[in-house]
Amino acid sequence: MPDIKEHIAYLSQEIGARPAGTEEEQQAALYITEQFQKEAGLPANIEDFNGVSDPHLPSMICCGAAVVLALLSLIVPVLSIIGVIGCLAAVGLFAAEYLDKPIISKLLGKGVSQNVVAKYAPAASEDGEGARRRKVILVARYDTGKVRAELTGPTAQVMPLVGKISFGAMVALPVLLLIKGVALGSSEGTLTTIFTLLTVIAMLLTAIPLALGALHQTAAYNEGANCNASGVAALL
Numbered sequence: 001m002p003d004i005k006e007h008i009a010y011l012s013q014e015i016g017a018r019p020a021g022t023e024e025e026q027q028a029a030l031y032i033t034e035q036f037q038k039e040a041g042l043p044a045n046i047e048d049f050n051g052v053s054d055p056h057l058p059s060m061i062c063c064g065a066a067v068v069l070a071l072l073s074l075i076v077p078v079l080s081i082i083g084v085i086g087c088l089a090a091v092g093l094f095a096a097e098y099l100d101k102p103i104i105s106k107l108l109g110k111g112v113s114q115n116v117v118a119k120y121a122p123a124a125s126e127d128g129e130g131a132r133r134r135k136v137i138l139v140a141r142y143d144t145g146k147v148r149a150e151l152t153g154p155t156a157q158v159m160p161l162v163g164k165i166s167f168g169a170m171v172a173l174p175v176l177l178l179i180k181g182v183a184l185g186s187s188e189g190t191l192t193t194i195f196t197l198l199t200v201i202a203m204l205l206t207a208i209p210l211a212l213g214a215l216h217q218t219a220a221y222n223e224g225a226n227c228n229a230s231g232v233a234a235l236l
Contacts, residue, residue, distance in 0.1 A: 002039070007233035008225045011142070017221040018144040018228075021053045021111035028142045028232075029114050035236050036118040044118035053111040056213035058104040062094040063210045066170050070203050073177050074196065080181025087174040094170065113143070140231040146219040150212060162208060169205035176202055 002010075011018070011028055018024040029046050036044035052058065066087045073083030096103050122133070150159055180195040221227065 002035070002236075004230075004233040004236075007035075007236050008229045011229035011232060012224050012227055017223075018142065019053070019221065020051065020113050020143040025113065025143050029116050032116045032142060032232065032236070033118075036116070039236075040118070042118040042120055044116060047115045047117055048112055049114065050109040051111055051113050052105050052108045054213075054217070056209070056216050057108060058097045058102065059094060059209045060213040061104055062090045062097070063166070063170065063206050063208075066090040066173055067203050067207050067210065070173050070177060070199060070206075073181055074199060077181055080177055083181070084174045084177045087170070087177065091170055091174070094167065098167075116142075138235055140235040141228045142232045144221050144227040146216055146221055148216065148219065150215075166205050166208040169202040172202045173199070173206060 010031065015024050015027050015031070018028050033044045033046055036042045069083040069086040069090070073080045093104055097105060150156070176195055176199045180192065180199060184192050184195065225233075
C-alpha cells in the first residue's frame with residue numbers, strides 16, 4: 001500500500017498542477033478512484049459536473065459592470081437612469097452568487113469537472129445497534145488552486161471585512177447615481193461635488209474584487225504538497 005509521501009509525490013510531481021476542468025485533474029480523479037478500489041477495497045465512482053473554471057469570474061463581471069455603468073453615468077449624465085438600473089442588476093446578480101442561487105455561474109458553467117465518491121458501509125450488528133448509525137463524510141479537494149497572496153500574513157484577517165465593504169459600496173452606487181443624476185440633475189454646487197466624490201469612492205471600493213481577480217489570473221499555481229496533494233494523501 002502506498003504511503004502518504006508516495007501519494008503526494010504522484011499527485012504533485014507525476015501529474016503536477018491540476019486546475020479544475022483539465023486533463024490533469026481527470027488523471028488525479030482516476031488515480032484516487034484506483035486507490036479506493038484496489039488498495040482500500042471500497043466501491044468508488046466518478047461523478048461529472050459542470051462548473052466555472054475561474055470562481056472569481058462571476059464577481060469580476062458584476063463588479064466590472066457596476067463600475068463601468070457608474071463611470072458612464074458620471075461622464076454622460078443623461079445615462080443616469082440606465083446606470084442605476086444596471087447597477088441594481090449587478091447587485092442582484094452578485095447577491096445571488098453569494099446566497100448560492102447562482103445565475104452567472106450557471107451561464108458560464110461549461111467546464112467539466114468531477115467528484116470521486118467512495119462509500120464504506122459496515123455490516124449490520126446482530127444486537128441492532130447499527131440502526132442508529134451516523135454518516136461520516138470525509139472530503140478533500142484534489143484540484144490545484146493558485147497562490148493567493150492576499151490570504152497570507154496580516155491581510156488574511158481583513159479580507160472578509162474588505163469583501164463586505166466592497167459589496168456595501170456596490171449597493172450604494174445606484175443610490176448615489178439616483179441622487180446625483182436624478183434628484184440633483186444638472187445643478188452645480190457643493191452638494192453635487194460631494195455626491196460625485198462619494199460615487200467615485202464607491203466605484204473604487206466596488207472595483208476591489210475586480211483587482212483581486214485580475215491578480216489571481218496572473219498568479220502561479222500552488223506547488224508541492226500545498227497543491228491539495230497533502231489533503232488527498234491524508235484522506236487516502
